Amino acid sequence: MIDNQYILVCVAFLLSSGLYFIYKKIAVYYVILANPNYRTLHESPTPTGGGIVFAVVFIACLIFLWWSNKLSNDLFFVFGVGGSIAVFFGLLDDIFEIKIRQKLIGQFLLSFWVLFWFEGGPLANIDWIPSSIAALITLLFLVWVINAYNFMDGIDGMAVSGAMFASGSIVLVMLLTSGSSMILILSVLLLACSSAFMFFNWSPASIFMGDAGSLFLGYIFGAQIIYTTMLNEVSIYTWLIIFSYFIADTTATQIARLVLSKNWRKPHRSHAYQNIARINNNHLRVTLSIIAYDILWLSPLLIWSVLEPDMAVIATILAMVPAFIVSFKYGPFFSSD
Numbered sequence: 001m002i003d004n005q006y007i008l009v010c011v012a013f014l015l016s017s018g019l020y021f022i023y024k025k026i027a028v029y030y031v032i033l034a035n036p037n038y039r040t041l042h043e044s045p046t047p048t049g050g051g052i053v054f055a056v057v058f059i060a061c062l063i064f065l066w067w068s069n070k071l072s073n074d075l076f077f078v079f080g081v082g083g084s085i086a087v088f089f090g091l092l093d094d095i096f097e098i099k100i101r102q103k104l105i106g107q108f109l110l111s112f113w114v115l116f117w118f119e120g121g122p123l124a125n126i127d128w129i130p131s132s133i134a135a136l137i138t139l140l141f142l143v144w145v146i147n148a149y150n151f152m153d154g155i156d157g158m159a160v161s162g163a164m165f166a167s168g169s170i171v172l173v174m175l176l177t178s179g180s181s182m183i184l185i186l187s188v189l190l191l192a193c194s195s196a197f198m199f200f201n202w203s204p205a206s207i208f209m210g211d212a213g214s215l216f217l218g219y220i221f222g223a224q225i226i227y228t229t230m231l232n233e234v235s236i237y238t239w240l241i242i243f244s245y246f247i248a249d250t251t252a253t254q255i256a257r258l259v260l261s262k263n264w265r266k267p268h269r270s271h272a273y274q275n276i277a278r279i280n281n282n283h284l285r286v287t288l289s290i291i292a293y294d295i296l297w298l299s300p301l302l303i304w305s306v307l308e309p310d311m312a313v314i315a316t317i318l319a320m321v322p323a324f325i326v327s328f329k330y331g332p333f334f335s336s337d
């Protein structure tokens with residue numbers, strides 16, 4: 001990165017930090033609040049939709065890079081324009097609680113936008129997979145990633161710490177492999193913007209990111225996965241290791257709810273991390289435990305898989321197994337939800 005891009009990262013962090021104070025007042029004034037109910041773990045109305053701040057700052061930085069001819073059109077239209085649509089759609093959901101069917105339609109349209117600009121994604125380059133099947137699989141994958149990220153925004157600091165770990169991990173991978181400078185700067189910008197939000201979302205949270213944040217992050221990471229695997233910049237195993245806890249918890253929870261509940265599609269609070277936080281009445285301890293898992297267990301496996309690609313499958317399995325065990329043990333089967 002050149003010097004002015006370092007300055008841009010610093011500006012992104014400082015601007016994000018300052019705008020949260022303003023957004024909190026706006027959210028309270030216009031009653032953009034998350035009220036306690038049967039599926040939440042907070043006890044008082046809390047400003048939500050705060051993800052719009054780091055999303056808008058991130059997108060503003062992309063506009064500057066694009067205007068300066070330092071960002072290609074395809075990356076700008078996917079991450080800048082598509083990201084804008086994602087955060088706007090998420091904010092509407094925070095305010096008006098959009099129905100599930102309408103959410104899915106919006107998520108499929110966002111996913112199609114990614115495929116359009118990235119020419120069908122990595123599966124489109126595999127000759128033995130019919131183009132229609134490749135497109136369908138990629139669309140379903142992107143929708144799943146968007147929803148998976150949304151599902152993991154259930155306790156203080158959980159989703160934003162995941163974003164920080166994922167962004168920081170991709171920065172590390174790019175440095176280890178001398179990979180794409182643009183993916184590097186995008187990841188550093190996202191890390192800076194999300195780090196600013198952590199100060200406000202750290203337990204006890206004074207503001208939630210809401211769907212404005214979780215939908216945006218799910219979309220951005222899904223698009224990054226498609227782009228980097230398509231160009232062989234980042235292995236799919238690397239991404240699986242990075243998001244191994246999110247993948248395990250989401251997958252185990254959905255499998256368990258299919259078995260236990262007729263209303264498995266409805267909102268709930270039976271993820272393992274939510275159950276553990278509720279039992280211990282402590283969000284901070286759970287978030288810190290997952291951060292420790294990410295740093296102490298997943299990071300070495302991530303580095304190993306990058307430096308020794310032949311061992312990537314084994315590293316991925318080692319990353320997934322503990323998370324699946326915890327997720328099945330303390331998920332819906334534990335809470336009977």
